[in-house]
Amino acid sequence: GTGKEQKMTITGGSSLPKDDIERMRRDAEEHADEDKRRRDDAETRNVAEALQWQTEKFLAESGDKLPAENRDQLNEALGELRSALGGQDIDKIKAAHEKLAQVSQQAGSLLYSQQQAEQGGPAGEQPGGQAGPGAGATGGAQAGGADDVVDAEIVDEDKK
Numbered sequence: 311g312t313g314k315e316q317k318m319t320i321t322g323g324s325s326l327p328k329d330d331i332e333r334m335r336r337d338a339e340e341h342a343d344e345d346k347r348r349r350d351d352a353e354t355r356n357v358a359e360a361l362q363w364q365t366e367k368f369l370a371e372s373g374d375k376l377p378a379e380n381r382d383q384l385n386e387a388l389g390e391l392r393s394a395l396g397g398q399d400i401d402k403i404k405a406a407h408e409k410l411a412q413v414s415q416q417a418g419s420l421l422y423s424q425q426q427a428e429q430g431g432p433a434g435e436q437p438g439g440q441a442g443p444g445a446g447a448t449g450g451a452q453a454g455g456a457d458d459v460v461d462a463e464i465v466d467e468d469k470k
Contacts, residue, residue, distance in 0.1 A: 351400045354400055354403060354404060354407070355395065355400075355403060357407065358391060358394070358395060358403050358404075358406070358407040359395060361391070361407055361410055361411060361414070362388065362391050362392065362395065362410070364414075365384060365387075365388050365410060365414050366388065368384075368414065368417070368418070369381070369384060369385070369388075372421055375421060375424065376417055376420065376421060377420075380413075380416070380417045380420060381417075383413050383416075383417075384410075384413055384414060384417055387406070387409045387410040387413045387414075388410060390406040390409065390410070391403070391406040391407060391409075391410045393406070394406040394407075
């Protein structure tokens with residue numbers, strides 16, 4: 311180093327008097343309920359905003375696959391939530407969030423059942439009408455053969 315020495319001395323703490331500490335503690339206890347309510351309100355708002363974002367994403371990605379009636383219900387409930395989030399009424403936000411959650415759940419279930427129906431069809435047949443894997447007489451266990459499962463690990467000797 312430079313050979314120079316630095317010293318720092320901290321003297322005399324500026325501690326608060328005991329009455330100030332006690333007053334601050336009483337204030338904190340008095341406002342604890344209000345703080346809890348504010349924290350709960352903020353949490354409610356955050357959850358509602360997250361659902362709004364998820365629903366907007368769902369509509370952008372899959373809205374065209376839904377019937378117009380369900381899409382309209384989603385858009386209506388989404389509009390109500392946006393409106394509620396623009397204000398300060400937490401009860402209104404909760405109600406709009408609940409409605410959107412129900413409508414989006416119904417839309418998700420409907421979309422899921424549509425996808426299952428599309429993938430259903432005759433055994434082994436893909437939506438394109440072509441036989442899929444496991445279809446036909448050589449369909450493994452479906453053709454009456456035993457479940458001969460072989461567990462193997464492929465090792466690429468060149469990469470060692």
